[in-house]
Amino acid sequence: xxxxxxxxxxAGLPPMVRLVLQxxxxxxxAAATSLGLAAPPPMLRAASGTGGTAxxxxxxxxxxxxxxxxxxxxxxxxxxxxxxxxEVSDRNVGFMLEGARAADILAGLCPLDxxxxxxxxxxMTRTLLDKAGAMIWRTDAQSFHIEVWRSFGPYVEAQLxxxxxxxxxxxxxx
Amino acid sequence: MLLIDCPYCGPRAExxxxxxxxxxxxxxxxxxxxxxxxxxxxxRDNTKGVLAERWRHxxxxxxxxxxLRDTRxxxxxxFYEIGTPRPDVxxxx
Ligand SMILES: [Zn+2]
Numbered sequence: 001x002x003x004x005x006x007x008x009x010x011a012g013l014p015p016m017v018r019l020v021l022q023x024x025x026x027x028x029x030a031a032a033t034s035l036g037l038a039a040p041p042p043m044l045r046a047a048s049g050t051g052g053t054a055x056x057x058x059x060x061x062x063x064x065x066x067x068x069x070x071x072x073x074x075x076x077x078x079x080x081x082x083x084x085x086x087e088v089s090d091r092n093v094g095f096m097l098e099g100a101r102a103a104d105i106l107a108g109l110c111p112l113d114x115x116x117x118x119x120x121x122x123x124m125t126r127t128l129l130d131k132a133g134a135m136i137w138r139t140d141a142q143s144f145h146i147e148v149w150r151s152f153g154p155y156v157e158a159q160l161x162x163x164x165x166x167x168x169x170x171x172x173x174x
Numbered sequence: 175m176l177l178i179d180c181p182y183c184g185p186r187a188e189x190x191x192x193x194x195x196x197x198x199x200x201x202x203x204x205x206x207x208x209x210x211x212x213x214x215x216x217x218r219d220n221t222k223g224v225l226a227e228r229w230r231h232x233x234x235x236x237x238x239x240x241x242l243r244d245t246r247x248x249x250x251x252x253f254y255e256i257g258t259p260r261p262d263v264x265x266x267x
Contacts, residue, residue, distance in 0.1 A: 058182065058235035059182050125234065128233050
């Protein structure tokens with residue numbers, strides 16, 4: 001964790017298994033069940049079960065972050081259902097942005113409304129961070145899990161720091 | 175900046191989307207004449223008024239969908255899923 005603005009820290013997340021599942025309702029249902037969920041999360045929401053976390057990127061698409069033991073269950077559950085399952089563990093890098101100004105920093109790079117009322121805890125979406133495609137997942141009121149493609153990692157990190165620095169200056173001026 | 179209401183994600187800024195051109199253009203069979211194929215590829219209505227057009231939420235859910243937009247004012251009248259018929263909005267301006 002590195003403090004990039006007063007009360008706001010940025011950290012690179014450790015490597016993790018990431019799977020993108022594309023399929024119709026039967027495939028999404030089977031994967032959700034294997035993770036210990038009653039149903040796939042609704043659009044733009046994340047849900048965690050005993051086997052891992054599922055994030056609803058699109059109507060026919062889930063990003064799955066399985067636990068070490070959960071991966072095999074996903075494969076087994078999908079074996080008889082038409083689907084596409086792609087491992088993208090190494091394609092993405094993850095960041096954790098935490099602190100009172102985290103939402104303000106994201107708002108400097110993205111036109112979405114990050115107020116808690118319109119982007120509540122558990123909401124996630126693909127969007128843009130400045131010029132790079134990104135996935136933003138609010139894991140807590142002041143915590144965001146950010147995923148970008150690996151080659152965009154240094155760029156997005158630099159942009160986050162740039163905005164944080166601007167916010168720090170504006171705090172000094174008050 | 176247009177505010178585009180993705181049928182799956184809700185209203186988002188225009189920068190998240192890619193434009194897909196005129197909607198409801200059926201791909202002809204492979205054995206049509208060259209003139210018919212050229213018409214399919216290149217000839218568009220160039221509507222002045224309400225146009226049915228495709229958008230893709232490329233930096234969001236990734237889905238294509240259709241929209242009715244007035245090309246004179248940029249005002250959107252409807253957003254609807256691919257494969258569903260064009261909604262009737264009359265000749266709304
Ligand atoms: Zn969408």
